[in-house]
Amino acid sequence: MSNILRFELKRAFHSRLYVLALIIPLLIVASHIVLYVVPISLDDADIIVSIGGYPYSLFNTWLGGRGDILETTLYFTLLPLFICIPFAETLFSDRKGGYAKNIVTRIPLRDYYCAKAVAIFLTAATVATVPLIIDLFLTALFVPAVIPLAVAGTFPIFENSMWSALYYSHPFAYTACYLLLIGIFSGLLANLALFFTYLVANRFLVALAPFIVCIFADFVLGSLGGLLFQFSPILFLRPDQPALASFGIILTEAVILVVGLAILLIARIKHDETY
């Protein structure tokens, strides 16, 4: 198992598609820093404070903390797309190209499928979180990490937001927890492409499928109204929580993805071993 896992990971992380998948969100990060963060840092914060305002803070300026700018919406809307670029469709292309048949004569099928799922998970998790970490670091070079203050009225987290107490008491811990959440859920979301490997006949559709599912779900859930939009990954993966995330809902969706993936892999292993 370790050999095939090492091989798949090397294939995943050393591919041009992985680099491309990192470049796209990094361009969004660059736009955010140049067009938003740097101009803010040039504002005279002393004037803001002199009229009773609260200084700009890292926690409501970085890409995950500011909901009313284009870059944040663009990043999290396109997230399901660029997490799938590196490796999500490789099971499809391996099967079509005959590589999969070749490899499973040498190693157990179970090991191959598991290595594939792990490689997809890790590439997606890193593509989702590394640009955000870079943005956080770059923003910290321009904006102070002043602790969020509810009465300042400039922070996006409210009483009934998820982890609101943590945000206002330990904002770095909140940010770290949310980055972990984004990484884990992105990894699971990218593995959704494995389902579509057996449903569609085009490798690009396989890679696009998780993105299409998320966009469709976001549209339908938003249209139905009420609190159903809390189920949309495009919204609940945003640290600024435009839709008041619920940990119970996120956990439920993650468990469904894990269980679904496990059932798929077990079923495919049994089917493919037979034939």
Added chain:
Amino acid sequence: MSSHRLRTRPVAVVIAVVVVAALLTAAALRIAQINARFPNPTVVEYQLGDRLVVEGVELCFTDARIIGYDELKLLQPDYEINTFDEQLKPFDPSRLRFIMVDVDVRRISPGERPFSLTWLYAQSGTWRNGLELFLFESLNAALPSSIVENSETTHVVLLYERVDDQYLSRAEWEAAEELPFDLVANVYPTELVIHILNNEN
């Protein structure tokens, strides 16, 4: 691999490590510098009955309680609910409660910044709300910014609205009335906290 490349490879690695270390050090110094200029606010706490001076204005918070709509109507018969739900209907009175705070106000010196009573927010945990301006002007017959200019002590009533949909459930909203409530003013680099209700100290 040629012996020349074998000799230059460690040198390239060392140069890369030195450059990265220098950049990280510069970044750390920059972050430290910017955070030293704008540190976290210093929290100064007060209790009911304490006198405090904010931007040349002396405040003494004498009493605080939570009242319902019926009691508010006794104080202000003309008051009509001006908070609306998603269907744009006025909230049902049973969904509203008000935090009522009595405060004595007097200007004793010119301030560095133009202080107003609207700077005072009611807060409990991460719940917060600003001053109910319509009720303030009705009850006190003056604007929050003008009250603080009087050099004689003026007794003022502050009102803050609590609505049940600011919480995850009705039960949580009702239970929250037992939690500590504070008035908080952002007077950066100071954060003033006046403990007004359910404070065990």
